[in-house]
Every structure is written in structure tokens, then in C-alpha cells.
Amino acid sequence: MHVRIWEASVAFVLGHDPNVDAGLRNDHLVFKLLDAYKAVMKKYLPDFLICLTSGKMSVLEVSAQGSQQNQPKRKSVTEWCRAVNEKGWFGL
Numbered sequence: 001m002h003v004r005i006w007e008a009s010v011a012f013v014l015g016h017d018p019n020v021d022a023g024l025r026n027d028h029l030v031f032k033l034l035d036a037y038k039a040v041m042k043k044y045l046p047d048f049l050i051c052l053t054s055g056k057m058s059v060l061e062v063s064a065q066g067s068q069q070n071q072p073k074r075k076s077v078t079e080w081c082r083a084v085n086e087k088g089w090f091g092l
Contacts, residue, residue, distance in 0.1 A: 006062045007047055014050060022051040033059070033080055035072035044073060057084045 007025070014023030025048060032043040048060040059077045063070055 010048060010060065010062055014048065019053050020050060021053045024049045024051075033073070033076045035076040037069050037072050046073075046077060057081060 011023065011025060014020050017023075026045050029049070030045070031049060032045055034041055034043055036042070046059045047062045050058040050060055052058065058081055061070075061073060061077065
């Protein structure tokens with residue numbers, strides 16, 4: 001299945017989930033996270049920013065398959081979500 005179809009499916013589910021206050025496709029938002037793969041720092045754009053009705057923030061990356069290269073992205077997302085949800089603001 002093509003990744004764009006997956007992303008459209010995710011957007012549909014987010015739009016109909018009662019636990020989601022807002023789900024934003026990271027298209028032209030320029031929201032970037034840093035990750036390091038093989039000692040090289042890179043910026044990447046996660047696919048979705050999600051605000052839950054509980055007030056918590058989350059990030060969703062849609063991938064066709066898991067890989068070694070995706071592990072640093074997962075770590076970056078986990079750290080960002082933890083920091084934002086503990087502090088209650090996005091910071092710079």
C-alpha cells in the first residue's frame with residue numbers, strides 16, 4: 001500500500017476519534033525533529049502532530065516498515081512528547 005494512502009487513512013481515523021482534539025498533517029508547518037543515525041544529525045518532518053482531548057501532545061510517523069534507520073526517529077519523538085507533555089509548552 002502506498003504511504004500516501006496510509007496517511008489519508010490515518011487522517012480519517014484521527015478526524016473521527018473522540019480522543020483526538022486536533023490532528024494536524026505536518027505539511028507546510030515546518031515542524032522538525034532532530035535524530036542521529038550513524039553519527040549524522042538530521043532533521044526530519046514527522047507526518048502528524050496530534051493534540052488529545054486530555055491535553056497531551058503526540059507525534060505520529062507513518063512508515064511502510066520499521067528499520068534500523070527509524071529507531072533514532074522513534075527516540076526523538078518519544079523525548080519530544082515527554083518534554084512537551086511534562087512542561088505543557090512547545091519551547092524552542
